[in-house]
Every structure is written in structure tokens, then in C-alpha cells.
Amino acid sequence: MSISLHFTGIADVYKFFNLDQPLKHPLVAVIDFSDVDEQVAEDTRISGDYYCLLFKRYDGNNVKYGRKVVDFNNGSLMCIAPNQVLEMETDIGAYTEKEGWGVFFHPDLIRNTSLQQKMKDYSFFSYEVSEALHMSEKEKQIFYDCVQKLDGELRENIDGHSQAIIVSNIELLLNYCSRFYGRQFITRKSVNSSVVVQVEKILSDYFGKGKLQEQGLPTVKSLAYQVNLSPGYLSDLLKRETGKNAQDHIHYFLIEEAKTILISTDKPVGEIAYLLGFEYPQYFNKLFKQKTGKTPLEFRNMN
Structure with a gap:
């Protein structure tokens, strides 16, 4: 007991x-x-x-x-x-x-x-x-x-x-x-490098196989669980190895997915934001501009 x-x-x-x-x-x-x-x-x-x-x-x-x-x-x-x-x-x-x-x-x-x-x-x-x-x-x-x-x-x-x-x-x-x-x-760089590879593969599969629409945005906690680390340790490891923490990695794949949708479809930005798991389009717009320096519409018009 x-x-x-x-x-x-x-x-x-x-x-x-x-x-x-x-x-x-x-x-x-x-x-x-x-x-x-x-x-x-x-x-x-x-x-x-x-x-x-x-x-x-x-x-x-x-x-x-x-x-x-x-x-x-x-x-x-x-x-x-x-x-x-x-x-x-x-x-x-x-x-x-x-x-x-x-x-x-x-x-x-x-x-x-x-x-x-x-x-x-x-x-x-x-x-x-x-x-x-x-x-x-x-x-x-x-x-x-x-x-x-x-x-x-x-x-x-x-x-x-x-x-x-x-x-x-x-x-x-x-x-x-x-x-x-x-x-x-x-x-422990060699071990850490394998974790970076695992994280990249997990996120690539997540965004590439439609899991975003099914399960919503991945979290640092869920990502850490899949590589059997705590969220804090994973973020510090990734920051040390790549310069970006776990949340930054998630955002990178999210923005890449957003770019693909913006260029390949004519869906309104609000609908794209919803597809990407954002409840409010303004949050998506803010993150997109923070990461790319352009609004979603500005990016679409340039391409």
C-alpha cells in the first residue's frame, strides 16, 4: 500500500x-x-x-x-x-x-x-x-x-x-x-542530436499526415512525452543544440504549414487560422508576422 x-x-x-x-x-x-x-x-x-x-x-x-x-x-x-x-x-x-x-x-x-x-x-x-x-x-x-x-x-x-x-x-x-x-x-551531444532528429520527425509527421486537423496544435508537453523527457529538459536541450526551444520548433512547422496553405489555396486567412488550431485569427496573424516579418496576406500577395 x-x-x-x-x-x-x-x-x-x-x-x-x-x-x-x-x-x-x-x-x-x-x-x-x-x-x-x-x-x-x-x-x-x-x-x-x-x-x-x-x-x-x-x-x-x-x-x-x-x-x-x-x-x-x-x-x-x-x-x-x-x-x-x-x-x-x-x-x-x-x-x-x-x-x-x-x-x-x-x-x-x-x-x-x-x-x-x-x-x-x-x-x-x-x-x-x-x-x-x-x-x-x-x-x-x-x-x-x-x-x-x-x-x-x-x-x-x-x-x-x-x-x-x-x-x-x-x-x-x-x-x-x-x-x-x-x-x-x-x-551528451551525440545523444542530444538523436533527440533533435526525433523531434524533427515527430513534428514533420504530425503536420504532414493531417494530425493537426484531427488533434489540434501539438504541445511542448506532448512532444516531450514522445521522446521520454520532461518539457523543461527538452526545451533546454533543443535550445542548446539548435538555438530554438521546443515551442519554437512547433511554431516553425506550424508557420511552414501555413505558408503552404496560403500559397496553394485561396482560403481566407480566418479559415486558415481555424484549420491550424487558432480560435482567433488575430493570434495567428500576430504569430505569423512575428516569425516571418509579414502578415499572412502580405506573404500570399508576394507569392
Whole structure:
């Protein structure tokens, strides 16, 4: 029977890990997994109201996050947003060879800070665990040093500088995530290239075989599902490889289809917009001009 646990605050994290020491800060925690006693039953679903950076290595343990199961034998970093769900598929309390760390911070910690405005740029929080960051030994050490500095600051008495220093350390960790994910996209270029080919074929078939009229406009979510990636990871991968994100690729094929209809038929623009899945012609006109520099009628008249 599946068990669901939802943590509303950092105090719940301490309780979950059976930590007896006083909570150092009400909105942020650093956990050393080699020092805690986890007892989680099989098929437990865990979520929380906080962000989490989670680096762990277990012998023989599987965790599911999204659609895929991933082992932690080699160690990898997951970045988890509030209310995302981790599903433990085995009894992790049965494994004694474990190491790693976790940084947990509540959104209230960064509210009204510059970091809050930047969180939307850290798209890796929308990735699945199968798209976790696999780090080199050097990268692991860089992260560990940052975590140690954050933990050291949490051990200091809170003063007028604490908030800024804590938030700055967290932002540094997230910036390193961005850098190392950029490296990972490059080192997996051959795999990424095959994904680009898959995306191009899926969209070509979709628009070339009449699926647009049957199923409406494809979405980034549906496209990502077909290549077994999360929407965020797919968009970042495509942006890295081609300069265009997933939505841009969909729009490219849509505009190419629109050009074909405009040139080969005399259908009114409003009807074409409807055929292409637009409820309002003005939205089609705006997108077409944005992508081509011309309105649909201007394009038709030129050709």
C-alpha cells in the first residue's frame, strides 16, 4: 500500500530524518545523509513545500521521480521544486552504505529578494530525476565546498547579515547547477542530436499526415512525452543544440504549414487560422508576422 508524506516546513525535514539537534534556521536546512537514520517504507511518496538540492549515493536503492526509475549507485544531483513528488521504491532504511547531502529551503526564505526573481531561470527544477545532474569528482567537490559554507553560516548566530549571506550561498549553488548542466548538455551531444532528429520527425509527421486537423496544435508537453523527457529538459536541450526551444520548433512547422496553405489555396486567412488550431485569427496573424516579418496576406500577395 502506497504511503504519501507531505512536509510543510523545514521542521518536518528534521523530524523525517530523526535529527535531535535544534533547528538552526526555520526556513533552510543542510542535511548530511551519512549522519541520519532514514526509515522509509517501500512505495512511499514524498513531497514538500520547499525547494531541495539532493545529492545521494545508495547501494542498491531505486527512486522514481516522474516516469523513470533511476539508481543512486554512482551519485547524482536532483533539483526539486515545491510540491514535486519523489517515490521511494525500496526500503531505503535497509541500506547502510549511504552518503550525500541535501539543501532544503522554503520559498519564504527568498521572497522579496533578487533570487526569487531568478528562480524561473533555473529550469532544471522542472526536470525529472532521469535528467539529474551527473557530476565529475571535481564538480562534486565544488558543490560540497559550497554546501559546507552554507552549513557553516547556519551555525552562526543570526544577525542583520545572515539572510543576505544565506541566500547568496544558495544562489551560488544554483548558478553552479546551471554551469554544470551546460557542460552535461555538451558532453551528451551525440545523444542530444538523436533527440533533435526525433523531434524533427515527430513534428514533420504530425503536420504532414493531417494530425493537426484531427488533434489540434501539438504541445511542448506532448512532444516531450514522445521522446521520454520532461518539457523543461527538452526545451533546454533543443535550445542548446539548435538555438530554438521546443515551442519554437512547433511554431516553425506550424508557420511552414501555413505558408503552404496560403500559397496553394485561396482560403481566407480566418479559415486558415481555424484549420491550424487558432480560435482567433488575430493570434495567428500576430504569430505569423512575428516569425516571418509579414502578415499572412502580405506573404500570399508576394507569392
